[in-house]
Amino acid sequence: MQSDQAAKMSSLGLSAWYDQKQALDNVTIQMRTNSITAIIGPSGCGKSTYIRTLNRMHELIPRATVTGQVLLDKEDIYGPGVDPVMIRRRVGMVFQKPNPFPTMSIYDNVAAGLKLTGMKRGRNLDDIVKSSLEQAGLWDEVKDDLKKPGTSVSGGQQQRLCIARAIALQPEVILMDEPCSALDPVATAKIEGLMTTLKEKYTVVVVTHNMQQASRVADYTAFLYLGKLIEYDETTRIFENPKQDLTERYITGKFG
Amino acid sequence: MNSYRLRRFKDRLFSILGLLCVIIAVIPLGSILLEVIVRGAPVINWNFLTQTPGAEGQSVGGIGPSIQGTLILIGLTSLFGIPIGIMSGVFLAEYGHNKFASLMRLFNDVLTEFPSIVAGVTVFLAVVLYFGHFSPLAGSIALSFILIPIVARTTEESIKLVPNSLREASAALGVRRWRTTVSIVIQAAKAGLITGSLLAVARIAGETAPLIMTVLGNSYFFQGFGQPIDALPLRIWRDALQPYPDIQAAGWGAAFVLIAVVLTINIGVRLVARGRHGFGR
Ligand SMILES: Nc1ncnc2c1ncn2[C@@H]1O[C@H](COP(=O)(O)OP(=O)(O)OP(=O)(O)O)[C@@H](O)[C@H]1O
Numbered sequence: 001m002q003s004d005q006a007a008k009m010s011s012l013g014l015s016a017w018y019d020q021k022q023a024l025d026n027v028t029i030q031m032r033t034n035s036i037t038a039i040i041g042p043s044g045c046g047k048s049t050y051i052r053t054l055n056r057m058h059e060l061i062p063r064a065t066v067t068g069q070v071l072l073d074k075e076d077i078y079g080p081g082v083d084p085v086m087i088r089r090r091v092g093m094v095f096q097k098p099n100p101f102p103t104m105s106i107y108d109n110v111a112a113g114l115k116l117t118g119m120k121r122g123r124n125l126d127d128i129v130k131s132s133l134e135q136a137g138l139w140d141e142v143k144d145d146l147k148k149p150g151t152s153v154s155g156g157q158q159q160r161l162c163i164a165r166a167i168a169l170q171p172e173v174i175l176m177d178e179p180c181s182a183l184d185p186v187a188t189a190k191i192e193g194l195m196t197t198l199k200e201k202y203t204v205v206v207v208t209h210n211m212q213q214a215s216r217v218a219d220y221t222a223f224l225y226l227g228k229l230i231e232y233d234e235t236t237r238i239f240e241n242p243k244q245d246l247t248e249r250y251i252t253g254k255f256g
Numbered sequence: 257m258n259s260y261r262l263r264r265f266k267d268r269l270f271s272i273l274g275l276l277c278v279i280i281a282v283i284p285l286g287s288i289l290l291e292v293i294v295r296g297a298p299v300i301n302w303n304f305l306t307q308t309p310g311a312e313g314q315s316v317g318g319i320g321p322s323i324q325g326t327l328i329l330i331g332l333t334s335l336f337g338i339p340i341g342i343m344s345g346v347f348l349a350e351y352g353h354n355k356f357a358s359l360m361r362l363f364n365d366v367l368t369e370f371p372s373i374v375a376g377v378t379v380f381l382a383v384v385l386y387f388g389h390f391s392p393l394a395g396s397i398a399l400s401f402i403l404i405p406i407v408a409r410t411t412e413e414s415i416k417l418v419p420n421s422l423r424e425a426s427a428a429l430g431v432r433r434w435r436t437t438v439s440i441v442i443q444a445a446k447a448g449l450i451t452g453s454l455l456a457v458a459r460i461a462g463e464t465a466p467l468i469m470t471v472l473g474n475s476y477f478f479q480g481f482g483q484p485i486d487a488l489p490l491r492i493w494r495d496a497l498q499p500y501p502d503i504q505a506a507g508w509g510a511a512f513v514l515i516a517v518v519l520t521i522n523i524g525v526r527l528v529a530r531g532r533h534g535f536g537r
Pocket residue numbers: 018021023041042043044045046047048049050061209
């Protein structure tokens with residue numbers, strides 16, 4: 001494995017609870033700068049929980065708690081005096097189900113982050129909206145419909161709209177929780193292609209159920225099982241030569 | 257076979273009984289509407305709607321001051337009642353997972369069921385006696401006792417219908433909680449909030465009891481916020497107590513106007529709500 005030097009973000013001994021129920025147990029993973037890290041594992045193993053600890057969304061659930069560290073540029077985002085709201089502006093998130101704001105137009109959806117966080121001052125909103133939609137590969141499809149409601153486009157386009165909405169804040173890391181599971185194969189292929197271009201500018205973490213997807217897009221893959229990290233390595237090694245028996249059985253479809 | 261027939265007979269019997277109950281329930285509403293239309297509609301004309309009542313022994317005159325008074329009371333009550341109601345409802349829905357909110361919810365529910373005459377008496381003692389005169393202000397305070405709990409309730413219900421995924425989407429952008437509430441959640445629930453407020457307004461438009469002891473009634477147009485004013489329900493009530501047929505007819509006319517206003521709001525709200533997307537009724 002490479003040195004810690006290149007890690008944009010990493011979790012160290014991270015555990016998470018829902019009330020009394022432990023969902024993550026001592027998970028340590030590095031997410032390297034300008035790479036895609038995939039989190040795989042069977043349903044209920046803690047993938048969503050894990051990714052939500054990376055931008056402090058986990059704690060929004062009543063009685064949900066976290067111990068351990070998550071370093072973003074070597075600073076612990078759970079350290080004293082850190083404002084979770086500020087962390088979320090640096091670590092963007094795309095959800096499983098596309099969730100554009102239904103009362104807003106396509107344009108306003110993309111601009112929402114900047115407007116609602118008061119960060120639009122001194123910048124040209126039109127340019128940011130355009131470039132975010134371009135980066136999300138959506139500009140050509142919606143450039144004449146910017147005033148239409150964000151929910152008026154197809155599911156795949158809505159998901160790319162949500163990606164554009166996250167990009168508009170110019171985050172450093174983008175988290176995606178099963179971003180394609182509600183989409184058809186064509187839309188999935190578009191998002192996968194998008195991920196590989198996104199990693200040139202951002203660090204990407206993606207949760208996926210789909211082993212082929214992980215092997216296609218991810219540089220690194222972490223396999224979680226029952227809240228524990230079983231194996232973490234370069235994607236090719238995980239899929240071609242896993243060290244753990246459990247990993248091998250999972251990726252060959254023997255369980256999960 | 258026999259038991260099948262028996263079951264079918266029972267099924268029919270209950271269907272017919274159900275229908276009968278519906279008819280019995282609708283008869284009073286239908287007959288009231290019919291009565292008000294038959295007796296009230298003929299007296300409606302422009303003068304009736306705009307002029308003051310005639311002096312004793314002269315022509316009956318109009319219900320202008322009553323319409324004006326009702327509009328003033330509705331406006332004044334809405335002006336401070338709707339914002340307070342909406343803010344309470346939003347608070348209960350979004351920040352209401354504590355003891356204080358549960359207590360507030362309980363008070364709110366009790367207030368919704370309160371006899372409205374009690375609101376009138378309370379305001380009479382606290383406001384009218386204190387300032388020494390009946391006034392639109394006192395009337396609005398009494399009416400807001402009725403309006404605020406309804407608005408708070410419907411607001412809370414509509415806000416709760418906003419899917420959590422929108423709150424999460426906003427939080428994940430690094431938007432502060434209060435900003436998410438104002439710009440995302442309330443926006444998404446807007447149709448429900450408007451509907452709830454309008455239904456509450458329709459409800460207070462027809463209230464008589466709290467007005468008797470707060471605005472008193474008046475035969476003249478608005479004379480200032482420190483003076484008694486009139487309202488449609490008060491006019492109906494006064495006219496109904498008179499022995500003269502032409503005054504009673506004017507009362508029916510006032511009733512017709514009031515019912516028209518309330519029904520218009522109710523039906524309008526339903527039509528608007530049906531055609532609209534959004535969360536809430
Ligand atoms: N809000 C919650 N309250 C209580 N327990 C929860 C909550 N969310 C998840 N859990 C539990 O935590 C564990 C991990 O859940 P998580 O959602 O992280 O799994 P996942 O790997 O994302 O699964 P999936 O692939 O089905 O999305 C599960 O056992 C789940 O039941």
